[in-house]
Amino acid sequence: MSTEERATPSALLLILPVLILLVLFFGSVVHLFSYGFYEDGEFSTRYFLQIADRPDYHVVFLRTVLSSLTVAVVSVVLAYPIALLLWRSDRWRNTLLIVVLVPWLVSLVVRTYGWIVLLGPRGVINEFLAWLGLVDAPVKLMFNDLGIIIGLTHVLVPFAVISILASLLEIESNLEEASGVLGATAFQTFLHVVWPLSLPGAFTALMVIYLACIGAIVTPILLGGMTHNFVGSQIYQEVMYTFNMSKAAAWSICLLGLSFLSLILLKTIERRLLGKRS
Amino acid sequence: MAHRTGTIRILGIALLLSLPAPIVIVAGASFNGGGYIQFPPDTYSLRWYLETFTDPRWPMAFAVSFGIAAATAVIISAVNFMAAYYVVRYAPRIASALELAIFSPLFFPHAAMGVAMVAMVGQFGLLGTAPGIILAHLVITLPFSYRPIHIAMRSIDPDLIRAANVMGASEWQALRDIVLPLCRSGILTSLLFAGIISFDEVTVTMFLIGPNITTLPVQIFAYVQDSASPVLAAISTISVLVTFAAVLLLDRYAGLTFFVRRDAA
Numbered sequence: 001m002s003t004e005e006r007a008t009p010s011a012l013l014l015i016l017p018v019l020i021l022l023v024l025f026f027g028s029v030v031h032l033f034s035y036g037f038y039e040d041g042e043f044s045t046r047y048f049l050q051i052a053d054r055p056d057y058h059v060v061f062l063r064t065v066l067s068s069l070t071v072a073v074v075s076v077v078l079a080y081p082i083a084l085l086l087w088r089s090d091r092w093r094n095t096l097l098i099v100v101l102v103p104w105l106v107s108l109v110v111r112t113y114g115w116i117v118l119l120g121p122r123g124v125i126n127e128f129l130a131w132l133g134l135v136d137a138p139v140k141l142m143f144n145d146l147g148i149i150i151g152l153t154h155v156l157v158p159f160a161v162i163s164i165l166a167s168l169l170e171i172e173s174n175l176e177e178a179s180g181v182l183g184a185t186a187f188q189t190f191l192h193v194v195w196p197l198s199l200p201g202a203f204t205a206l207m208v209i210y211l212a213c214i215g216a217i218v219t220p221i222l223l224g225g226m227t228h229n230f231v232g233s234q235i236y237q238e239v240m241y242t243f244n245m246s247k248a249a250a251w252s253i254c255l256l257g258l259s260f261l262s263l264i265l266l267k268t269i270e271r272r273l274l275g276k277r278s
Numbered sequence: 279m280a281h282r283t284g285t286i287r288i289l290g291i292a293l294l295l296s297l298p299a300p301i302v303i304v305a306g307a308s309f310n311g312g313g314y315i316q317f318p319p320d321t322y323s324l325r326w327y328l329e330t331f332t333d334p335r336w337p338m339a340f341a342v343s344f345g346i347a348a349a350t351a352v353i354i355s356a357v358n359f360m361a362a363y364y365v366v367r368y369a370p371r372i373a374s375a376l377e378l379a380i381f382s383p384l385f386f387p388h389a390a391m392g393v394a395m396v397a398m399v400g401q402f403g404l405l406g407t408a409p410g411i412i413l414a415h416l417v418i419t420l421p422f423s424y425r426p427i428h429i430a431m432r433s434i435d436p437d438l439i440r441a442a443n444v445m446g447a448s449e450w451q452a453l454r455d456i457v458l459p460l461c462r463s464g465i466l467t468s469l470l471f472a473g474i475i476s477f478d479e480v481t482v483t484m485f486l487i488g489p490n491i492t493t494l495p496v497q498i499f500a501y502v503q504d505s506a507s508p509v510l511a512a513i514s515t516i517s518v519l520v521t522f523a524a525v526l527l528l529d530r531y532a533g534l535t536f537f538v539r540r541d542a543a
Contacts, residue, residue, distance in 0.1 A: 011368055018361035018420075022379050025417045028398035032390070035397060078293055085290030096294065097534050098525060103297040106521045107478035107495040110514040113502050114300025117307060117315050117511070124303060124317050158297060166538045186283055215387025217481050222502055232389035232481075239393060239485060249397075252390035259387050 035249035047250035057234075064231045065258070067145060068213030071152045072206045078153070079160030079205065083198075086161070087168040104158030112222045115151045116142065119223070147223035148230070152213050159212075160205035167201025168194070203270045210266070211259055231255050301518055308511035315508055326512035335497065336513055343477050343494040344520075346408060350415040351473035354423045355465055357416070362428040363457065367439075377428075381421045391418070392485040399486055406488015414482055419472040426471065426536050430464025431457070463532040470528045474521055 037043060051057050086096050103111065118124045119141035126138040141147055171194060179189040220230035229237075231251060238248035303317050311321030330336045361380075365373045383391065395414040396405065404410030434457060442452040458465075480495035487496050494517055501510055528534065 011364060014360040014364035015369075017357040018376075018380070021357065021416055021420060024398055024413070025383060025394075025420075028394040028417075031397035031401065032394045035393075081286050081290035082294045082297075085287060085294060088287070094529065094534060097538070098529060099294055099298060101534065101537065102518075102522050102525050103301060105474050105478065105525060106301060106518050107480060107498070109480045109495045109499045109502070110304070110478075110517055111300060113498065113510060113514055114304045116502065117304055117317065118300055122314075154297070154300065157293075162537055169538055190283075211385065211387060215389045215391070215481075217389050217392070217484075218499060222499075232387070235389045235393060236484075239396060245393075245396070248393050252393040255387050255390045259385065259390075263385065 032249050032252055035245050036253045039246045044246070047247045048254070050247075051250065051254055060229045060231055060234055061254075061258070063145065063228065064214050065262075067149055067152070067230070068210050070149055071156060071213050072210040074149070074153050075157045075160045075209050076164070076202050076205050079157050079164055080198075080202075082157075082161045083164035083168060083201075086165050100158045100161050104162070108155060108218050109222075111155055112151050112219045115147070115154065115223060119147055119150065142223045143225040143228070145224070145228055148220050148228065151219045151223040152216060155219060156209045156212060160202075160209060163205035163208070164198055164201040167198045171197050199274055203266075203274070207263065207266050207270075210262060214255065214259055214262070231258075301514075304511050305515045305518065308508060308515045310508055310511075313508070315506060315511060326508045327516075329509050330512045330516070333509070336494075336509075339492055339494045339497040340513075340516070342408065342491060346411055346415060346493065347473045347477035349408075349412050350419055350476040351423075351469045353412070354416050354419045354472050355427065355468040358420070358424045358427045358468060359431075359461065359465060362424065362431045363453070365428075366431045366434075377424075380424050383417055384421050388481040392482045395482055396485045405486060406491060408491060411483055411486050411491070411493065414486055415476045415479060418479060418482060419475050422475055423468040423472040426464040426467035426532075427461060428464075429536070430461040434460050466532040467528065467536050470524050470532070474524045477524075478517070478521060 036047070037045065039046065051061075082100065086093050086100070089096060116123070120126070121138040121140075123141070125141060126135070129135045129139065141150075175193055175197075176189055179193050180186075184192065214230075215232055216230060217232035217236045220228070221233045221236065224230065224233070226233075231254075235248050235251045235255070238244045238251065306319060307315045307317045308326055309322050309324070310316045310319035311323035311325065312319075361376070365376055386394070395417070399405050399410040399413060402410070402413075404413065438456055438460075439452050442456055443449075447455070478495055480493075480499055483493055484496045484499060487493065492500070494513070498510060498513060498517070501507075525534075
């Protein structure tokens, strides 16, 4: 449907609610900045300088960025075999898609809780290892960076599957046939036809997952504990425990800046690798 | 070459099955008769489910989450239906600009979004209230709900509406009898998708709760940190079942293909 009709004044009422929501959202961003740069009514860059100064805060940012990159790359790699499986199975695709979608949509906190049950010192994995007689004392699988990365990866793999599958489903089947007719083996077809055409979906997944990770709070708190802070867990503590909105806002603004810089960087890399197509 | 594709296939199946594994283990552990988390369970019992229902805090949090999800889904779907109708029918030229604005919350890291929402909700004095949480959920679900509705709206043949107008149907009648039914699957997708997101949202919501109100995922988050009771496994399983049911409804009445298409948006 696309006919341009002349809008009656009352038709403008149709777009009003969404505009109100957008004004509220962008207003909240303005608010965030005023909290970040004003403390007790006075302009202040105190918390930004603090972030620039303190090495322990640099560690928090570094941990967040490096863990998020790791999670993004590992998620995309693990998602490929699943996406290919779904793409190949026409008949079962819908059922298999449910197996991917439900874990994706189930609450983050429930999925992370599942990993506590698995990774904890008395968790399923440690009990199993002990039962096999492989370990004497529980292996430390959580309350460290490893736990955070495992948890976040599991939370985000489903999205990567969906994104890659969307790219695969766009491939016209006669391309594959043509490749076969011209004498390419199944593996050659995959390497030269399927894989390059799936890259846009993989890149979308990489970016979205990276963004989701650097803003994560729940999984880092539950699986990393209070000693392995993410930027998100630090922000949460400033708001909920020390009630320091200015500091929380300053951290949030840095997080925003970080995500925009990363996004621009990833977009540039994507353009270099994939050409002008995307 | 055949064995190589075979290996990838087996790997795919193994990885696919690992996705629901933690949820399945939690569900299994929730039926354990003992007082701690155990998988596989030693003895089977429903005592943790009974405890979930007798402690009033869990049914309360469940009701709050369900109510907030329903309100969010209905309001955001209505808002986006009106907006998409306006854009497609009256102002296609602003479509891409509006889309950019609507999708902008997606590029906001959730932790920063949480603080921004505290600022917004606090400004209206709505911190720790249901309307405050709903307001934040409307912002969060906005892009997810707009996309399916807009896709459905765009695919309607404009001649149908012209024909209706020529035959004497009013604008309102055309909207009600032609546009609305043809957008049905888009609206259903929006309702269920937004509902699921709201029901399961925790990262932003936990900034907005108060002494008088909390949602199910936020309460689970609070309990996980200082309790190892299997009650958590039981309540988690119940929350998974709600999401599962919503996905099945989505599959049955609107189809899941929406999730795996790139073209639109």
